[in-house]
Amino acid sequence: MIELHELVKHFGDVRAVDGISLTVPRGEFFCVLGPNAAGKTTTIKMLVGLIKPTSGSARVAGFDVQTQPLEARSRLSFVPDFPFLYDKLTPWEFIRFTGQLFRMSDADIRRGADELIPRFSLQEWLHKPIEGLSHGTRQRVAITAALLHSPEVFVIDEPMVGLDPHHARIVKDVLKERALQGMTVFMSTHQIYVADEMADRVGIFHRGRIVAAGTPEELRRRAGTDGALEKAFLAITEEEVRTDSANGAVP
Amino acid sequence: MNAAVPNPAALVFAGPTPFRLLLRIAAISSWRRLLALREQSWFLLAVIGTFLVGYLGLAFGLFYGGLRFISKFPGLGGLLVERLLFVLFAFLFGLLLISNLVISYTNLFKNRETTFLLSLPVPTQTIFQWKFVESTLLASWAFVFLIAPLLCAYGLVNHVAWHFYPLVLVLLALFIVLPGVCGAWASVTLARFLDRKGFQVLLVTGLVALVALMIFQFRPQPVTDEDLDARVLAVIDRLLENTRFANFPFLPSYWMSASVQNWSEGALGAATFFALVMLSHALFFGQLICQRLGPAFYEASNRVNSRGGLFERWGWFQARAARQIAGPHSRLPLPRSDWLDTLLGCGGVLAPDTRALVAKDMRMFWRDTTQWAQTAMLFGLLGVYIINLRHFTRQLDSPFWLSLVSFLNMGACALNLATLTTRFVFPQFSLEGRRVWLVGLAPIGLVRVVWLKFWLASFATLAVTLGLVLLSCTMLGLDAVHTAFFGGSVTVMTFTLNAIAVGLGALYPNFRETNPNKIVSGFGGTFCLVLSFVYILVGVVLLAVSSPWGWKPDMTGEFAPAKAVSSWVIFVLLSYLAGWLPLRLGLRKVATTEL
Numbered sequence: 001m002i003e004l005h006e007l008v009k010h011f012g013d014v015r016a017v018d019g020i021s022l023t024v025p026r027g028e029f030f031c032v033l034g035p036n037a038a039g040k041t042t043t044i045k046m047l048v049g050l051i052k053p054t055s056g057s058a059r060v061a062g063f064d065v066q067t068q069p070l071e072a073r074s075r076l077s078f079v080p081d082f083p084f085l086y087d088k089l090t091p092w093e094f095i096r097f098t099g100q101l102f103r104m105s106d107a108d109i110r111r112g113a114d115e116l117i118p119r120f121s122l123q124e125w126l127h128k129p130i131e132g133l134s135h136g137t138r139q140r141v142a143i144t145a146a147l148l149h150s151p152e153v154f155v156i157d158e159p160m161v162g163l164d165p166h167h168a169r170i171v172k173d174v175l176k177e178r179a180l181q182g183m184t185v186f187m188s189t190h191q192i193y194v195a196d197e198m199a200d201r202v203g204i205f206h207r208g209r210i211v212a213a214g215t216p217e218e219l220r221r222r223a224g225t226d227g228a229l230e231k232a233f234l235a236i237t238e239e240e241v242r243t244d245s246a247n248g249a250v251p
Numbered sequence: 252m253n254a255a256v257p258n259p260a261a262l263v264f265a266g267p268t269p270f271r272l273l274l275r276i277a278a279i280s281s282w283r284r285l286l287a288l289r290e291q292s293w294f295l296l297a298v299i300g301t302f303l304v305g306y307l308g309l310a311f312g313l314f315y316g317g318l319r320f321i322s323k324f325p326g327l328g329g330l331l332v333e334r335l336l337f338v339l340f341a342f343l344f345g346l347l348l349i350s351n352l353v354i355s356y357t358n359l360f361k362n363r364e365t366t367f368l369l370s371l372p373v374p375t376q377t378i379f380q381w382k383f384v385e386s387t388l389l390a391s392w393a394f395v396f397l398i399a400p401l402l403c404a405y406g407l408v409n410h411v412a413w414h415f416y417p418l419v420l421v422l423l424a425l426f427i428v429l430p431g432v433c434g435a436w437a438s439v440t441l442a443r444f445l446d447r448k449g450f451q452v453l454l455v456t457g458l459v460a461l462v463a464l465m466i467f468q469f470r471p472q473p474v475t476d477e478d479l480d481a482r483v484l485a486v487i488d489r490l491l492e493n494t495r496f497a498n499f500p501f502l503p504s505y506w507m508s509a510s511v512q513n514w515s516e517g518a519l520g521a522a523t524f525f526a527l528v529m530l531s532h533a534l535f536f537g538q539l540i541c542q543r544l545g546p547a548f549y550e551a552s553n554r555v556n557s558r559g560g561l562f563e564r565w566g567w568f569q570a571r572a573a574r575q576i577a578g579p580h581s582r583l584p585l586p587r588s589d590w591l592d593t594l595l596g597c598g599g600v601l602a603p604d605t606r607a608l609v610a611k612d613m614r615m616f617w618r619d620t621t622q623w624a625q626t627a628m629l630f631g632l633l634g635v636y637i638i639n640l641r642h643f644t645r646q647l648d649s650p651f652w653l654s655l656v657s658f659l660n661m662g663a664c665a666l667n668l669a670t671l672t673t674r675f676v677f678p679q680f681s682l683e684g685r686r687v688w689l690v691g692l693a694p695i696g697l698v699r700v701v702w703l704k705f706w707l708a709s710f711a712t713l714a715v716t717l718g719l720v721l722l723s724c725t726m727l728g729l730d731a732v733h734t735a736f737f738g739g740s741v742t743v744m745t746f747t748l749n750a751i752a753v754g755l756g757a758l759y760p761n762f763r764e765t766n767p768n769k770i771v772s773g774f775g776g777t778f779c780l781v782l783s784f785v786y787i788l789v790g791v792v793l794l795a796v797s798s799p800w801g802w803k804p805d806m807t808g809e810f811a812p813a814k815a816v817s818s819w820v821i822f823v824l825l826s827y828l829a830g831w832l833p834l835r836l837g838l839r840k841v842a843t844t845e846l
Binding site: 009010011045048049050051052054069070073074078083084086087088089093097098100101102103105129131 | 363370
């Protein structure tokens, strides 16, 4: 469902993404972990078509993001860490607007909204201006709008930012349910326990490369650790830092 | 999963197009912004409404009087009015070009909505079309507001038929398209080849070149009294020669002016011809960029978000950056203190926290080229005009004219300052935005932060306004008493205008918005501008009326020291009140703000 092939991105002289190849099949919940400036957000931006790769390609549901952008984007949804919402609209107007941009009929929009709005406890806020909503509520509105058209691929950057534990649980449950129904989830997070709990597979990014990928168990085995995934993550990234230092790379 | 997504490749859908959806969203948002005015104080709304109506009425009155005066000039009135119209539209076209370029760049490449739309199944062509329309309207509404009183006055002076006025609206709508097209095309093209810094450098260079060109084009030519008495036509001919560029027939401003002029004279055929020329160009170029520039916009957007700094590619800048890193005794890559830290640390006058805040504000202002470029442009033009006054000392030898020009210069300087404080000082507090917690929770306290912003802005702008007014006094050859009078007045005005902007900025903060233009365009910003303008108007009139030098054209009025002193005292009290009240209210609100 997601195919990244030798993806490279340069920002001037900086090689932010350094030849990433990855396939995430239909229905898989894939979590991306990595230290800051590891290339996670840049990879996501290339995946959703916000920036072009310097070389390589990204495909969503079989469509190349650069050469068939509309086909690819209509099959995916992207929720950034601080999503853009129109402040003067109400959540319902925003959700409907997003559905219309995805060319859904009014009946389909209502059907989708009927399911998602109660799940995310948005009934109370549905007709109030977005400008007055808390960050967590805005995040729930953005996720609802993004899930409305039942995307085949769901890309989300730091989904739990601003969410209280109750709503974080709901988001996790909904995403997991959708993944089980066939939606591919590509999630970037710094909250390792979320990845440990949710992900079918985890990819660890470091200096623009995927240095480890596998189920949480496989990563633990590789790192020779047990217990929390955090230990495996730290062991793997520290090993990479040591390797870089030994090779003379600037940390 | 429900399969709600139709095959987008087919793109057969009966619903509204993405462009219409975006238009609808914008209309709803705008309408709600209007409705939100109901939540504001009715008194303040009435003040703003009165100001707007007052501006339109005053501008109309001035234009009407001016045009009537010029049109009565024996034998040449019509020609002068015509040239005035052509020159005005030529200048406005140039200003619209710059405005469209800056706004298009920001709107296309530094806008969160654009990023949001780029992640949706909306064609890049549609996104570009939407942003083009939005930028053109944003860049042009003020132009329509400015030009409307002039065109009404022009119509009345020329006794035009009723259909002139609706036609002018159509012509204005066509006229704003071409600068919009040029601005959007230029911003996309420049964004493809220049990074943000390079773009800013080019913009500033362009503005400087424009000012230099204007200085050259409108350089004053000495006119003797004999010329004015005996060879008026020759003098006017020289004046017209300098403005002949506005009659270049391939300028869109020429088509606009020619259409307006011909219609007012009843030459409907010629007017229609020029209107059609404008329409055909607007349609052709509008259609061209709306159908073809989408991919180029996406390419430019990608480059804007993908490149390193332009300057960092060059060896000299790389070496300089390397030199700035870590002194010889430091193991960490920390930059050394720069000249600003050294300057502010001189003498140990400023406490470390004060120094840190002042340095932060100064650095942020300096690094936002669009801020100081606009400031430099506004005050640069005023400076050029004041310096040119030295050529007119022979004509300005009457005390009345000297005094009038001095008051006008002071008023112009204060008005410039009011736009500056509203545009840049007012949003300062709001721009702290999500960072407000940092200074809010620091031991320095928010109240002191607001005070610091006030003092910093006041002293920084005083250097410019006082400098210009002293220059004006010098160029006009005024004596020390006059100079002290005007210098003192503009100093008071500078502190008052900054107090209004800082106070209202704290009173009406908008922490959600990161774009200063949008913060200023809200209720608080509009109120700040209105209050500043009203204060300047009242202040200058008060000073002029009681001035021993200003009011009597023949200087027959006797100097009444008591009257002059009392009016200056009233002016100072008025200034204190106008500045103190908003600042006090702002500080009180800040002191109780819950972060």
